Amino acid sequence: MEGDEREARRQKLAALRDSGVNPYPNDFQPRHTTAEIKQLFEGADDVALESNTETVELAGRIMSQRDFGKASFLHLMDRTGQLQIYVKRNVIGDDAFGLFKQMDRGDIIGVSGKPFHTKTGELTIEANRLSLLGKALRPLPEKWHGLTDVEARYRQRYVDTLANEEVREVFHKRARIIQALRRFFVERGYFEAETPIMQSIAGGAAARPFVTHHNALDMDLYLRIAPELYLKRLLVGGFDRVFEIGRVFRNEGVSTRHNPEFTLLEFYQAYATYRDLMDLTEELFVHLADEIVENRVLRWEGHEIDLRPPWRRVSIPELVSERLSVPIDAVLDLDHKALRAAADRVGGPLRQDYVQKYGDAAAGYLLLDLFEAVAEPELVQPTFVERYPVAVSPLARRNAEHPNFVDRFELFIGGREMANAFSELNDPEDQRQRLEAQLRHRDAGDDEAHAMDEDFLRALEHGMPPAAGEGIGVDRLVMMLTDSASIRDVILFPHMRVEKI
RNA sequence: GAGCCGUUAGCUCAGACGGUUAGAGCAUCUGCCUUUUAAGCAGAGGGUCCCGGGUUCGAGUCCCGGACGGCUCACCA
Numbered sequence: 001m002e003g004d005e006r007e008a009r010r011q012k013l014a015a016l017r018d019s020g021v022n023p024y025p026n027d028f029q030p031r032h033t034t035a036e037i038k039q040l041f042e043g044a045d046d047v048a049l050e051s052n053t054e055t056v057e058l059a060g061r062i063m064s065q066r067d068f069g070k071a072s073f074l075h076l077m078d079r080t081g082q083l084q085i086y087v088k089r090n091v092i093g094d095d096a097f098g099l100f101k102q103m104d105r106g107d108i109i110g111v112s113g114k115p116f117h118t119k120t121g122e123l124t125i126e127a128n129r130l131s132l133l134g135k136a137l138r139p140l141p142e143k144w145h146g147l148t149d150v151e152a153r154y155r156q157r158y159v160d161t162l163a164n165e166e167v168r169e170v171f172h173k174r175a176r177i178i179q180a181l182r183r184f185f186v187e188r189g190y191f192e193a194e195t196p197i198m199q200s201i202a203g204g205a206a207a208r209p210f211v212t213h214h215n216a217l218d219m220d221l222y223l224r225i226a227p228e229l230y231l232k233r234l235l236v237g238g239f240d241r242v243f244e245i246g247r248v249f250r251n252e253g254v255s256t257r258h259n260p261e262f263t264l265l266e267f268y269q270a271y272a273t274y275r276d277l278m279d280l281t282e283e284l285f286v287h288l289a290d291e292i293v294e295n296r297v298l299r300w301e302g303h304e305i306d307l308r309p310p311w312r313r314v315s316i317p318e319l320v321s322e323r324l325s326v327p328i329d330a331v332l333d334l335d336h337k338a339l340r341a342a343a344d345r346v347g348g349p350l351r352q353d354y355v356q357k358y359g360d361a362a363a364g365y366l367l368l369d370l371f372e373a374v375a376e377p378e379l380v381q382p383t384f385v386e387r388y389p390v391a392v393s394p395l396a397r398r399n400a401e402h403p404n405f406v407d408r409f410e411l412f413i414g415g416r417e418m419a420n421a422f423s424e425l426n427d428p429e430d431q432r433q434r435l436e437a438q439l440r441h442r443d444a445g446d447d448e449a450h451a452m453d454e455d456f457l458r459a460l461e462h463g464m465p466p467a468a469g470e471g472i473g474v475d476r477l478v479m480m481l482t483d484s485a486s487i488r489d490v491i492l493f494p495h496m497r498v499e500k501i
Numbered sequence: 502g503a504g505c506c507g508u509u510a511g512c513u514c515a516g517a518c519g520g521u522u523a524g525a526g527c528a529u530c531u532g533c534c535u536u537u538u539a540a541g542c543a544g545a546g547g548g549u550c551c552c553g554g555g556u557u558c559g560a561g562u563c564c565c566g567g568a569c570g571g572c573u574c575a576c577c578a
Contacts, residue, residue, distance in 0.1 A: 004547050005511050005529050064538075071535035088535060105528080119536050142512040142527050144539055149512085151570045163512090206578050252577050253502085349575075368578060392578050410578095420578095448578075486571095497569065 009137045012102040016132070021099060023135040028110035030059040035080030041115040042123050049116050056125060058083065059110040059133060061162070062103065064143055072100070073124075076111065077162075084124040085111055091128055099132070106136035154494050167489075173292055174478045174490055178263075180291050181245060181474070184284055185267055190241040195230035197223060197247065203456065204228030204395070206448040207250040210260075223249035226471070228395065229456045231268050232424060235467050236459045243267035245474065256486040257416065260495050263474040268424070270465035274407045277421045277468045278384050281411060282309040285382070292481045300414050300480050303380050315387035317405075319375040320367060334363035334389065334404050339370065346373050358441055364389030364404070379412035388422075394434040394450050396422035397466075413480060421470035428460035 016023045032040075037056050041049060060078035070089040075082045089097040103109060113127040141147040146163040153160040153167075161168050186192065200219070202209035204226030212221050227244045234242045248264045269276070289296050289307050298305045317331040324345065330338035336355075343350040343366055350369055354362035367389050379385070386409040390398060396406035408422035425431050435457070441449035478490040488494035
């Protein structure tokens with residue numbers, strides 16, 4: 001048994017076709033958007049509208065309808081908003097009104113007519129011609145509650161964005177954020193690059209990749225987990241400032257903070273250090289807040305986030321030493337026994353055997369996990385966390401003073417990692433040793449350890465300028481700037497299991 | 502991957518203890534209605550109660566299994 005509504009609409013469609021009307025023509029060109037019409041006439045007084053002889057022509061979807069038998073009000077939505085249309089039988093004629101009766105909420109129509117104000121003062125177009133441009137066979141969701149079922153909203157985003165204006169606004173903001181990012185870097189002399197998404201070695205991050213296959217070449221390829229190694233090749237190649245905004249893919253779990261494919265911004269600047277990037281990052285976030293939210297203090301998930309610089313800068317050894325009462329020297333020496341004792345006090349997953357998994361690099365991994373367990377969730381206000389263990393940062397420059405650590409920071413806002421940056425390692429021999437260490441971790445069972453990339457090492461041997469680089473998760477940035485709780489609310493078509501339709 | 506919660510008309514939601522024929526609003530259909538805006542009035546139709554088993558005289562409701570979703574955790578350096 002079919003749904004009543006679809007059957008009724010199919011019958012109207014058939015009736016239209018029978019009477020020689022094409023229900024899906026493409027012969028109407030709107031000359032105005034609803035926003036343009038409002039701008040032209042909203043302030044005009046009734047006398048001026050009365051003497052106005054110009055007709056406007058607009059097109060859009062019928063979002064609501066109030067029917068009076070021989071007249072009808074409806075709201076038409078186009079890309080710029082909604083405008084009320086008034087249809088009167090004695091104006092458009094009996095035949096046209098008969099066709100109009102076959103139209104429904106959800107249909108796409110073209111209208112030409114004259115603006116006027118209703119009794120309640122709403123700018124309205126009195127239609128003198130009206131044509132169907134696309135018959136909808138399925139009904140729109142309820143006008144009052146819209147579409148709230150989250151599964152339906154994600155799977156049928158086209159209905160979500162039709163029915164829910166706030167959702168459209170979030171994605172408009174997302175587009176503006178990406179445009180602002182691009183402008184920010186282009187204005188500062190960065191070259192915008194497009195590097196391979198299909199890679200034969202998935203490097204630049206610690207993550208498991210998706211695998212695909214090239215038939216003609218009969219070779220497996222990976223979807224990239226980061227553009228890093230290609231952007232650094234461009235530093236070697238003479239592009240001193242380079243950035244890329246693009247999709248990366250990580251074969252991991254799905255959550256409110258993780259989508260298997262997400263958008264990453266990476267940028268690299270020669271002759272700069274990670275410290276320079278702290279300043280640049282503050283500048284960038286303030287710029288985005290000004291442009292998108294028009295306020296440097298944001299609401300995000302009930303927190304007030306104060307983006308006004310300077311932001312707090314702390315180091316991992318400091319935080320862990322303080323929270324877990326481990327002497328700072330023991331932390332800086334990566335004293336495995338002291339860190340192990342602290343980890344046992346914290347308990348939970350930290351009880352696992354790091355030595356078996358990471359060998360002599362165990363203390364570095366353990367320290368990072370300690371930091372994440374005790375300090376990360378508390379970092380609500382923007383905080384630069386620096387001084388990462390060298391073992392967990394195979395592509396970062398060693399700190400001159402503390403060679404167990406690298407010149408790296410991560411930015412945390414709202415308890416989430418928002419950015420990751422470091423001074424780049426440009427010593428090809430050190431880089432080779434670090435990647436070899438990663439291979440040992442891989443052999444020991446760490447399937448997220450970094451892969452060897454001989455061409456990348458060859459590039460470094462040509463000489464890479466000293467540089468600093470940073471990656472920013474664009475989806476999380478959009479979440480923050482739109483006060484969204486789930487990454488699925490800022491990705492148009494988030495990943496879902498297959499649905500039986 | 503684990504725990505908790507959810508899935509009832511196109512949409513938004515009710516359905517005590519297991520008890521006749523599963524309800525409401527919007528939407529749809531019919532009639533009336535030419536300044537309404539959650540238009541109004543009168544009437545009508547619309548259900549694989551997510552799927553499959555089971556218990557029971559009887560299951561939307563209880564039990565088991567599964568699908569999909571949400572949240573939390575794990576994973577995500």
